[in-house]
Amino acid sequence: xxxxxxxxxxxxxxxxxxxxxxxxxLDAFFERFSELVRPVDLKTVSTMGVGDFGMVATVPDLEKLxxxxxxxxxxxxxxxxxxGASNCLFPDGILGAVLVRLGEPFEEISLEDGLVVCGAGAxxxxxxxxxxxxxxxxxxxxxxxxxxVGGALAGNAGAKDAGLADLAAEIEAVGTDGLxxxxxxxxxxxxxxxxxxxxxxxxxxxxxxxxxLPRARREETSSKVAELLAAxxxxxxxxxxxxxxxxxxxxxxxxxxxxxxxxxxxxEVGGARISPVHANFIVNLGGASSKDVLELAGLARESVLKxxxxxxxxxxxxxxxxxxxxxx
Ligand SMILES: Cc1cc2nc3c(=O)[nH]c(=O)nc-3n(C[C@H](O)[C@H](O)[C@H](O)COP(=O)(O)OP(=O)(O)OC[C@H]3O[C@@H](n4cnc5c(N)ncnc54)[C@H](O)[C@@H]3O)c2cc1C
Numbered sequence: 001x002x003x004x005x006x007x008x009x010x011x012x013x014x015x016x017x018x019x020x021x022x023x024x025x026l027d028a029f030f031e032r033f034s035e036l037v038r039p040v041d042l043k044t045v046s047t048m049g050v051g052d053f054g055m056v057a058t059v060p061d062l063e064k065l066x067x068x069x070x071x072x073x074x075x076x077x078x079x080x081x082x083x084g085a086s087n088c089l090f091p092d093g094i095l096g097a098v099l100v101r102l103g104e105p106f107e108e109i110s111l112e113d114g115l116v117v118c119g120a121g122a123x124x125x126x127x128x129x130x131x132x133x134x135x136x137x138x139x140x141x142x143x144x145x146x147x148x149v150g151g152a153l154a155g156n157a158g159a160k161d162a163g164l165a166d167l168a169a170e171i172e173a174v175g176t177d178g179l180x181x182x183x184x185x186x187x188x189x190x191x192x193x194x195x196x197x198x199x200x201x202x203x204x205x206x207x208x209x210x211x212x213l214p215r216a217r218r219e220e221t222s223s224k225v226a227e228l229l230a231a232x233x234x235x236x237x238x239x240x241x242x243x244x245x246x247x248x249x250x251x252x253x254x255x256x257x258x259x260x261x262x263x264x265x266x267x268e269v270g271g272a273r274i275s276p277v278h279a280n281f282i283v284n285l286g287g288a289s290s291k292d293v294l295e296l297a298g299l300a301r302e303s304v305l306k307x308x309x310x311x312x313x314x315x316x317x318x319x320x321x322x323x324x325x326x327x328x
Contacts, residue, residue, distance in 0.1 A: 022096050025077040026055070029098060032071060033057055036064065037098075042090040045082075047146055049241045049284045050293060051090025056082065060103040062180060065205060068100065070178040078323040081205040083151030084123070087243050089318040092290045097323025102150060106207060115169060116211040120150030124157075124164075128225070137216025138167050140224040144232045146244075150206045155315075156190045159228060165190035170210040175201050193248050193315055237275040240283040246297050247280055247312040255304075255312055256280035262303040269296040294318060294326075301328065 030037055036058055042051025057079075059065040072079045078097035082088065106121030109130045116136065118127050124142040127149055131139040141158035149164070153171060156163030165171070168190070171183045181201060189196030197204065232238070247255040259265075259279035266276045268285070270292030275281040279300075282293050301312045318326040 025075045026096065026098075028075055029071065029077055030055070033068060036060075036068070042085075042095065045085045046088060046090055046243075047084070047086040047241065048089065048243045048288070048293075050288055050290055051095070052093055054090065054095035054099055056099045056101055058101045058103045061105055062174070062207065065100070065102075065174055065207070066178040066180070069174060069176060069205070072098065073176060073178070080203070080319075080323050081150060081154070083120075083148030083154075084146055086146040087151060087155060087157070087315070087317055089243060089290055089293055089316050091319050091321045093321055095319065095323060096321055097319075100205060102148075102205070102207065106150075112210075114212075116213055117208065118149050118211060119208050120148060120153065120206045122149045123147070124149060124152050131213060132218050132221055132225075135215060135218050136213040137221050138211075138213045139164075140221055140228055143225040143228040149209065153206050153209055154195055155317075156193055156195050161192050163190060163193065164209075164211075165195045167211045167213060168209045169212040171197075171206055172208040173197065173201050173204040173206045175204045180207070235278055237277040237281055237283055240275065240281070242275070242281045242283045243316045245280045245315050246282050247301070248315045250310050250312065253310060254280075258304045258308050258310060258312070259300045262300070262307050264300055264303060267296065267299065269293075269299070272296050274300065290318070297328075 038056050040054055040056050042054045043049045057068060059068060079100050080097055082099040082101050102121030106119035109116065109118045109122055109127060111134060116131065124145045124147055128139045128142045141162045142152065142164065145152065145157060152164040153168065156165040158164055169185050171188055172180065174180050187198065245255065249255050256279045259274065264274050265279050267274045271285050271288030272282050272292040273285050274296060275283050282296055304310055304312050314328045320326060
């Protein structure tokens, strides 16, 4: 273990001195997986630039991933998968759960028996380019989408009502019991920004998928990609630090429009602002905290409920300091 890395960890670990149990578990994890773990400033990881201190473990293969998951289970240490961090709102203060990332070997993409086999660590952009190069269609929904294939599958990310998981014939995942499983279509559910896994795979790491894509001429798909990118440029705060849409669209309505009708475009709390370009985006003006973002999101949610009688639910994955998801 490098001296620098150990020093960073030791000083952060001291912050848990009032919680001996948690500190001991994190210390044990750090000792065991020191070659995979990096203490990081989560601001530098998140596309929104929010968060403080956390531990990221990057696994090189399935075996290490299973070993890590089982170790965390044994010592009762919280962990969660992380892709490009383009949809995760990290908490203020130290994150007491390990973030598990898939290393380079999980980025491979190939064609097998007419299906695209894609590692969950590949970027959404790489997958889109692969499909274009092979005259396959359907993945224009990934145009301009930051993040990884694993993150896109987990949230069924895409454009409008369509998402990546809708195109998956198979999904491979490692459960919290460390066992790898392959799910065929029908064994998982996908809906608008939603992937439903069987209960034994709740909280699992998706490692790979097989996609069934229609044949389509590259020029046709490229022009759909160009249209979608132009629409993004027109309607979204390009270049601003964000996590994309904060809320899911309620059935038949646009969350952004509802927030806009409440007159909240441009509203600020601390370093966070509801984008004047797209009211469903909260942007970091510099130095925004998770508390700022959640306060602003809470204000938007309350106003929409009061004014329109519509309940908005979060699309972003907001984490507390124990790595638990906030459900609104
Ligand atoms: C500018 C901008 C524009 C965006 N536009 C869109 C859009 O048009 N459509 C859209 O749907 N989203 C959009 N997003 C949101 C985000 O990019 C997507 O949700 C993306 O798919 C998240 O991928 P990620 O790898 O960054 O996931 P992360 O943010 O790292 O993680 C998101 C969730 O997925 C889980 N996860 C990550 N990897 C895995 C894995 N391997 N196995 C299991 N779970 C995993 C995490 O635990 C977390 O709960 C946008 C975001 C930004 C910043």
